Amino acid sequence: MEVVKEQKSKNLWQHAWGTLLSDKFAVTSMAIVTIYFLVAIFSSLGFIAADWTKEIGPSYAPPSADYIFGLDIFGRSVLAKTLKGTEVAMSVGLVTGIISMIIGVTLGGIAGYFGGKIDEVIVWFYTTFNSIPYIMLLVAITFILGKGILAVYLALGLTSWVNLCRLIRGEVIRHKDREYVQAAAAIGGGDFRKLFLHILPNVMHIVIINFSLQFQTAIKSEVILSYLGLGVQGQPSWGTMINDAKLELARGNWWQLAAATLAMFIVVLAFNTLGDALRDALDPKLKGK
Amino acid sequence: MKKTLLLTIVTTLLFGISCTKKDVSNERTLNLTVSSKVKGMDPIYSNDRYSSNEVARVFEGLLEYHYLKRPYTLVPNLAEDMPTVSKDGLTYTFKIKKGVLFHDDPAFPNGKGRELVADDFVYSIKRLADPKLQGLGWWLLDGKIKGLNEWRSKYAELDAVDYNEEVDGLKATDRYTLEFKLTKPFPQFLYSLAMPFTFAVAKEVVTKYGQELLNHPVGTGPFILPRFEQSNKITYTRNKNFREKKYPCEASEELKVKGLLEDCGKKLPLVDKIVVNILIEDQPRWLNFQKGKVDFVAVPKDNFDTAIPDAKNLSPEFKAKGFELLISPSLDVTYTAFNHDLELFKKNKALRQAMSLAFNINDANKLFYNNTALPAQSVIPPGIAGYIENFESPYRGTGKAADLAKAKELLAKAGYPNGKGLPEITYDCPASTVSRQIGEYFRKQMAQIGVNIKVIQNPWPELQKKITNRTVQTYGIAWGADYPDAENFLQLLYGPNRAPGANGSGYDNAEFNRLFKTASVMQNSPERTALYEKLYRIAAEEVPWIYGVHRQSYTLKHAWLKNFVSTDFEAGRASYLNVDLKQKAEAKKKL
DSSP states (O other): OTTOOSHHHHHHHHHHHHHHHTOHHHHHHHHHHHHHHHHHHHHHHTSSSTTTTSBOSSTTOOOOSSSTTOBOTTSBBHHHHHHHHHHHHHHHHHHHHHHHHHHHHHHHHHHHHHOHHHHHHHHHHHHHHHTSOHHHHHHHHHHHHOSSHHHHHHHHHHHSOHHHHHHHHHHHHHHTTSHHHHHHHHTTOOHHIIIIIIIHHHHHHHHHHHHHHHHHHHHHHHHHHHHTTOSOOSSOOHHHHHHHHHHHGGGTOOHHHHHHHHHHHHHHHHHHHHHHHHHHHHOGGGTTO | OHHHHHHHHHHHHHHHHHHHOOOOTTSOEEEEEESSOOOOSOGGGOOSHHHHHHHHHHOOOSEEEOTTOSSOOEEESSBSSSOEEOTTSOEEEEEBOTTOBOOOOTTSGGGOOOBOOHHHHHHHHHHHHOTTTTOTTGGGTTTTBTTHHHHHHHHHHSSSOOTTSOBTTEEEEETTEEEEEBSSOOTTHHHHTTSGGGOOOOHHHHHHHGGGGGTOOOOSSSEEOSOOOSSSEEEEEEOTTOOOOBOOSOOOGGGSSTTTTTTTTOBSOOOSEEEEEEOOSHHHHHHHHHTTSSSEEEOOGGGHHHHOTTSSSOOHHHHHTTEEEEEEEOSEEEEEEEOTTSHHHHSOHHHHHHHHHHSOHHHHHHHHHTTOSEEOSSSOOTTSBTBOTTOOOTTOOOSOHHHHHHHHHHHHHTTOGGGTTOOOEEEEEESSHHHHHHHHHHHHHHHTTTOOEEEEEEOHHHHHHHHHTTOOSEEEEEEEOSSSSTHHHHGGGOGGGBTTSSBTTOOOOHHHHHHHHHHHTSOSSHHHHHHHHHHHHHHHHHOSEEEOEEOEEEEEEETTEESOOOOSOOTTGGGGOEEOHHHHHHHHHHO
16 A cells, blocks of 8 residues: 555554454454465465475364364365365455455556546446456467466456456545645656546545455465366365265265365454455545444 | 336246146156257267257168177167178168158158158268368268269268269169268267268258258157257157167077066157256256156266265165165267477477376375276277277376375476476366366376366367367366277377367377278277287377376166166167156155
C-alpha cells in the first residue's frame, strides 16, 4: 500500500486497522491466514513437509501418536501432504488474486475514467469474457501449456477479474468529477496521474475486500479442479487427497478426507470472516453502523 | 402466481416420472457396466476393449469363439462353416449364411434391412484398409492379404478411394462365397475374423452416415442401438429379425457344471434389452452392483479385503446376499511404455533397464492388485505358448536393495549418474483415481534413483489419441489378448506395427523384427514356440517397456445372472447371457 502517501488517507488506513483489531473474529482470522501463509512459505522453502513423498510407515496406517493424521496408500504422512497442499492452495489464491486484481483494476479504472467508446469496448469485453466458464478456459489453456499449476493460475486468474472490474469502473465514474480530481487537474495532473495516484487510492478498499474474497474462491476452485484431475499434477493438493479418499472410504479410511477438508474449511472460513471484517472497517458507507 | 407455477412444475414432474415407470417386470434386461467412455461404434476404430465390446453387440463377424469351450475354439458365426483352406494354406474360402438381415434402418430402401452378402465383407475389410479413414485395426491385416496393401498405398495419394477396384486377395466369387488369398501363410488369420475390426458393415449405411457411423451403428447383430450418444448410458434392444442362432449344447468339461447348459438349444439372444452404464469410478460400480442395479462387477481393489477376505472365497455376508464369485486368470499384461521415437529412450537401453529395475513390482502388486496378480517378466502372459515358466528377468525390479543398486549403476552407465542431466519425464495415464495412484507410485519409484516423473491424467479417448499421435513420453496401459496366440502380444513390439498400429511405443529392433516376421507365419509347432520363447527373452532383456503384471479377474455376479462365464474375449458374450426374473425379484428384496 505504498501508493498511500497523503496524510488524510493514512488516517483512514490507521482508523481501519484500529477497527479491525478491535474485532476478535477478525484478529483470529488474520492470525489463521498468517499461519497458512507461513506454512505455505516454509513448505515452499523446504523447511516443512519437504519429505512428504517419503514412506514412513505401512500403507493406510490409521491416525496415532506417531502419525497424527494417519498414512495414505503409499505410507506417506497425510499431515505432510496436507501441509504441502497448503502451499498449492495459498499460491493459487495469491497468484489468482493478483492476476485478477491487476486486470480488474486497470481495465475498470480505464473504462470508468475515460468513458465513451473505450468504456463500451471494455464493458463489451468483460461481459463476453464473463460468459466463459473457468473449466472450459482451463481445458483450452492446458492444450497449450499442458496440465499443471500454471494453467490453473491463468484459468482462474483470467476468469475472476470481471466482478472487481465492474466495481472499480462504477466507483471511478463516481469519483472522476469530484473536487479533488478537479484540483489535481487544475495543478496540471495528467490522466494517468489523476487516475492512478488520486482516484485509485480512494477506491483501494474495494480492491482489498475483493482480494480477500477472491482468495478463498480460488482455493475452492483449485480443490475442485484437482479433484477432477484437471488441476495440479504430481503434487499433493487437497483436491487430489479428497479424490484418493473417495476410494479409501470404502475401506473405512476417513483420515485423508478429514485432513484435507478440515484444512480447507478453516482457511476458507477465515478468509470469509476476514473479508467481512475488512468491509466493515474499510467501507466508508458502513462506518459507525 | 409463483406458487401455482411451481405447483404445476411439480405435478408435471411427478406425472412425468409416474409415466416413465412402466411395468417392465416381463422384460429381461441385462444391466452391465463399462469402466471407460466409449469412443464410438465404428468397427474399424474399435481398438480398445471398451468400444470393441460395444461394437460386438450390434455387428458380427464371420467367426467367433465357442462360448463354452476352453481352450478357445473358433466356430462359424456369419459364416456357414469353417472355411476350406487350400493346400498351400494361402486361399481361404468361406460360405456365408443365407438369409441374414441387417437391422432396419432408413439407409436401406424402404427402411428394411437387406440381406447380408459376401460383398459386404469385401467392403468392410477394404474399409479397414482405407488409407483415408485410418482404421485403427489395419495392423491386423497389414501385408497379409494379396493386393490389399497395393490398393491401400495406391489410394493414399489419390483424392477418392475406389472400393470397386478389385483386390486380388479379397473377392466375393458369388453372392454367398467369399475368398481370401493371403500373401504368405498367416496362421492367426482366422482369429482376426473374430475381431470387431473385421465385422460386417453395409455400404448403404456408410454412404448415408459417413463419419457419423460412429453414432449410427447398423449391423446384423443380436442387438440394436438406433443412436449412440456420448452419455452415461447405452441402451440396446433385442433385434427381432435376428437369425436362428442357438445357445450351444456342448461345453468343455470344466464348463459343464454350474447349469451352463440349461438354455441349450434356445434361440439367441436370451434377453430383451441391455443397459450399459458407463461408470468410470470403482465405487459407484460396486455400490450399484450391491443394490442389484448391475448384474456383475469386477471387485475393486479397495473392497477386495471385505469381499474376499482370504483371496479365495467370498465373505459369508456376501454369500448370504446371493453373490457368486468367479476367479480366472486373464490373458493380459499391464505395462509402462517408453516412447521409442524419443532419442532419450531409443538409444539408451541402460536407462530403460535402470528404470525397470527401480520399479518395485511386488509392492505394486500389493497396493493395486491385492497381491493376486502375477508379476510380468516379459510380454507374454501365462496360458499361451511362448510364456516361460519360472523365467526371471534380470531387469525386473522387485524392491530388493540389490536391484536398486544395480539400477543406479545402470543409470550412471546410461550417462545420467543419479539422474543428473536427465530431463523431467512425463507419464500419461487414464483419468481414474487408481490410474493416478499407479502413476504416483511410478513417480515415487523413479525418484529413488533420481529420475523425475510428472504424472498427467487424461480422459481415455484423449490418451489414445496422444499415443497415436506420439505426443507421450511414457504412459501406463494394459493389453488384453485379441486372440489366444503369443503373436498378439509380440506384435506390440514389432517395429512396422508402430502407431497408429498396435505398437504404441514405437519400439523397433531389427533382430526382434526379423524373428517375429519368421514366427508370425509359422503354424503352431514346437519350432514356433521356440521362436516365441526367444522373442520373450529378447523382450525381457531389451526392456522396451517396464512390465507390470498379468492380472487375475475377480468377478462378482448375482445369482440371477445365468450362463455367465469368464472369458478373455468378451465380444458377443451378451447374447448368451440370461436373467432369471423370478430369482431376481426375490433376491432384490434382500438387497
